[in-house]
Amino acid sequence: MSEHLLAAFVDASALVALADSGDATHAGAVAAYEQLREGGYRLFTTEYAITEAYELLRLSLGNDLARSWLAKLEIARYHLDEADIARAHHRLVTDDRLASRSLTDALNITAMERLGVHDAFAVDAGFPVDSIG
Amino acid sequence: MSQSEQITVQEAARLLGRSTEQVRRYLREGKLEGTRIGGQWFIDRKRTETFRRDLSSPRAFLLEIAPARIADPLGATIGIGSGGRSDLSLGQAAYRESFRWRQRR
Numbered sequence: 001m002s003e004h005l006l007a008a009f010v011d012a013s014a015l016v017a018l019a020d021s022g023d024a025t026h027a028g029a030v031a032a033y034e035q036l037r038e039g040g041y042r043l044f045t046t047e048y049a050i051t052e053a054y055e056l057l058r059l060s061l062g063n064d065l066a067r068s069w070l071a072k073l074e075i076a077r078y079h080l081d082e083a084d085i086a087r088a089h090h091r092l093v094t095d096d097r098l099a100s101r102s103l104t105d106a107l108n109i110t111a112m113e114r115l116g117v118h119d120a121f122a123v124d125a126g127f128p129v130d131s132i133g
Numbered sequence: 134m135s136q137s138e139q140i141t142v143q144e145a146a147r148l149l150g151r152s153t154e155q156v157r158r159y160l161r162e163g164k165l166e167g168t169r170i171g172g173q174w175f176i177d178r179k180r181t182e183t184f185r186r187d188l189s190s191p192r193a194f195l196l197e198i199a200p201a202r203i204a205d206p207l208g209a210t211i212g213i214g215s216g217g218r219s220d221l222s223l224g225q226a227a228y229r230e231s232f233r234w235r236q237r238r
Contacts (some may be wrong), residue, residue: 007195010207013221016153017205017227022215025222030211043206056225059232060216072209076198115192123221
């Protein structure tokens with residue numbers, strides 16, 4: 001991979017923090033997003049993260065704004081294949097570092113590993129970026 | 134930038150096995166770096182060869198993404214609404230808890 005290519009995975013927590021201006025992390029998330037843009041990063045996420053973020057936004061902002069958010073979302077999505085999913089399941093049941101994490105986290109980490117990406121944009125301190133092999 | 138040979142869009146297209154239109158799109162979207170002189174693109178040959186190798190790797194997905202500086206993929210979603218008092222740094226469970234009253238309605 002070109003040494004010039006910078007990429008970061010965007011976690012559900014960052015998607016929500018950017019959208020919800022009432023959250024305590026909003027301003028920091030906007031600043032971090034601008035830094036990623038200025039830094040030349042390519043940003044991507046997964047349908048799993050989007051599903052998680054959508055459900056959170058339905059709860060916090062209501063159905064109409066959540067739907068509007070989804071319509072405006074233009075970020076690239078990495079689609080995990082069957083091998084990725086099987087690997088994520090295996091990781092979740094065998095890697096103790098993921099013992100308290102969700103299946104969504106395991107799937108997202110697997111996507112990052114598959115793409116060789118080590119940077120994640122998350123505001124939830126629990127995002128297990130140190131589990132990426 | 135290295136002192137490698139500079140090639141044209143036509144030569145890059147041959148190297149990459151893509152159309153010249155596709156190469157120009159890569160350049161416009163910042164996926165492939167080049168220099169525009171007098172309306173014509175010039176691309177570093179070594180960089181083009183690296184790009185070709187990347188296109189056939191599992192990470193080709195990343196190459197198809199325009200840099201966020203250009204694409205601004207989340208810009209339209211920023212501050213789309215305000216849920217009220219919450220703090221996502223405490224985790225998603227805490228965030229959900231902040232809006233539990235809404236679930237009960």
